Amino acid sequence: MSFELLIDILIATVPLMLIFATVFAFTTWLERKALARIQNRIGPNKVGIPCTRIGLFGLGQPTADGIKMIFKENIVPTGADRLFHLLAPILALIPSMLVLCFLPLDFPWLNENSVKAFLLDGAVIFFFAITGLNTLAVFMAGWASRNKYSLLGGMRAVAQMISYEIPLVLSAVIVVMMVGSLDAAEIAGEQKGGNWFVFYPWGFAAFVIFFIAALAETNRSPFDLPEAESEIIAGYFTEYSGFKFALFFLAEYIAMFAISGLAVTLFLGGGDGPGLAVLPWLSVIWFLAKIFALIAVMIWLRGTLPRLRVDQLMGFAWKFMLPLSILNIFVAGFAWHAKQLDSQFIMVITWVISLAVLYGAASGLNQLNRGKVRPREYKYAE
Amino acid sequence: MNEEISFWILSAIAVLGALVAVRKRNLIHGVFALLVFFAGLSGLFLLLLAEFIAAVQVLVYIGAVGVLLLFAIMLTERVAGDDDRRMISRGWSWGLLAAAAVFVVLLLRPIQQLPSQDAAQPIKPSVEALGHKLINPYVVTLEVLALLLTAALIGAVTAAQGLSMPKEEDSPE
Numbered sequence: 017m018s019f020e021l022l023i024d025i026l027i028a029t030v031p032l033m034l035i036f037a038t039v040f041a042f043t044t045w046l047e048r049k050a051l052a053r054i055q056n057r058i059g060p061n062k063v064g065i066p067c068t069r070i071g072l073f074g075l076g077q078p079t080a081d082g083i084k085m086i087f088k089e090n091i092v093p094t095g096a097d098r099l100f101h102l103l104a105p106i107l108a109l110i111p112s113m114l115v116l117c118f119l120p121l122d123f124p125w126l127n128e129n130s131v132k133a134f135l136l137d138g139a140v141i142f143f144f145a146i147t148g149l150n151t152l153a154v155f156m157a158g159w160a161s162r163n164k165y166s167l168l169g170g171m172r173a174v175a176q177m178i179s180y181e182i183p184l185v186l187s188a189v190i191v192v193m194m195v196g197s198l199d200a201a202e203i204a205g206e207q208k209g210g211n212w213f214v215f216y217p218w219g220f221a222a223f224v225i226f227f228i229a230a231l232a233e234t235n236r237s238p239f240d241l242p243e244a245e246s247e248i249i250a251g252y253f254t255e256y257s258g259f260k261f262a263l264f265f266l267a268e269y270i271a272m273f274a275i276s277g278l279a280v281t282l283f284l285g286g287g288d289g290p291g292l293a294v295l296p297w298l299s300v301i302w303f304l305a306k307i308f309a310l311i312a313v314m315i316w317l318r319g320t321l322p323r324l325r326v327d328q329l330m331g332f333a334w335k336f337m338l339p340l341s342i343l344n345i346f347v348a349g350f351a352w353h354a355k356q357l358d359s360q361f362i363m364v365i366t367w368v369i370s371l372a373v374l375y376g377a378a379s380g381l382n383q384l385n386r387g388k389v390r391p392r393e394y395k396y397a398e
Numbered sequence: 399m400n401e402e403i404s405f406w407i408l409s410a411i412a413v414l415g416a417l418v419a420v421r422k423r424n425l426i427h428g429v430f431a432l433l434v435f436f437a438g439l440s441g442l443f444l445l446l447l448a449e450f451i452a453a454v455q456v457l458v459y460i461g462a463v464g465v466l467l468l469f470a471i472m473l474t475e476r477v478a479g480d481d482d483r484r485m486i487s488r489g490w491s492w493g494l495l496a497a498a499a500v501f502v503v504l505l506l507r508p509i510q511q512l513p514s515q516d517a518a519q520p521i522k523p524s525v526e527a528l529g530h531k532l533i534n535p536y537v538v539t540l541e542v543l544a545l546l547l548t549a550a551l552i553g554a555v556t557a558a559q560g561l562s563m564p565k566e567e568d569s570p571e
Contacts, residue, residue: 097426100426100427100430137449137526138449138450138453141450141453141454141457142449142453142456144457145453145454145456145457145460145461146456148456148457148460148461149456149460149461151461151465152430152433152460152464152465152468155465155468156430159426171472174465174468174469178465197526
């Protein structure tokens, strides 16, 4: 292996890790501030420049958290499987970091000849394959802790992630159908000039399904049953402390960035935005800005929505999202064929029909499911 | 040269994973070792420029089969395994003999006859070609497979439902 190649590889991969790890730190700060604002608190506001009383809105909080995490004692329960207890946070972090490579981020220091981090024909399918590994890490953590709450959390996580992976992939299928490629860069290129898939009825429905399923995949509220503090004491990472806990935290946020990045690539036009003709490097800025917009929505939802119940969670995935996303594939297929006819009139009719069908299906499914979900019966408490 | 190093590393990972998977008493450890083996195999596919097979290897074997195995193991007793039970059964020498016979009789000749190709030929991206192949000449096979899987799915649901009648509401006692 030549030295230049090594340098090229480092240039392609190291910025990804550095950027997203730095952004992670400040996302935690942002999340705490935003949640505090929603809950009528102030949030972190003390930690700023050391040895002074300058608070800087608590911007030093991530650094303080990091220092605390590193120096905290690493506690492993007596009955735990020591090897797996150590491996689980690492296994959680690797897939989340790895999938960042599939995002079509055009960094200005990369040119035509430089090594791309991972340029694959089937980037989208690889993305889903590798994010699936997160499930195993969560299960590993839950099992290795030898704690019933951890195991419950792990089992919940596996059940939830398997269920929501199906609507997630099926809604991505629509974009793959429309573009005719699994290549992330080609999908993003197809949406140049404001032709984003989210602006079509089928694309919008797919985007909403994708986003909800992504929330469930990353264990974000309102789908945070695997780590429900009030029910199973933080679930699979109950027995984790110190830096291993920090690794789980990091993995969760990186996974959020990655899946938001995929949503941006598939539905929100990738790096598309105004001003690209003048300044091409703006595309990275636009890409990251869109990821941040999605993250902000996630934080907002966390501050607003209560947690789902387990039966509601499964019912929602299998009885609402799955039928709707399959129907959406049919709608998108018809729309694709209508587009081939190249007629303005037919396109308008397709829009109207697909809007009607999708809206009708969503409200119909809602009505069908409504009767089944009964109010909770308390067996052991009155 | 790079490919050769990668090949040996990945093969070592795969073989070690397979060995640990067979030898471990602890079932969960065994499953994870098996997953390491699958991951090594997926890397080998990637080395052969078969991206799609590599992705499917990860998606199906690690993602689906692995989780299925874990679920099944969670329902069994004594996950940690018995220490006093022998891992090697008595007739192991016959098994070794059979394996050697299969290798010599069936596999050795084709391996020797393989044309020695250049390691990395420039190949057109394979996923697109595979997609065309699946939809054009092999569409009937694909549909039949889909039908078979659907039948299996419905069968599994029926088997899981069992013969139990829909239960009456639990009356409060």
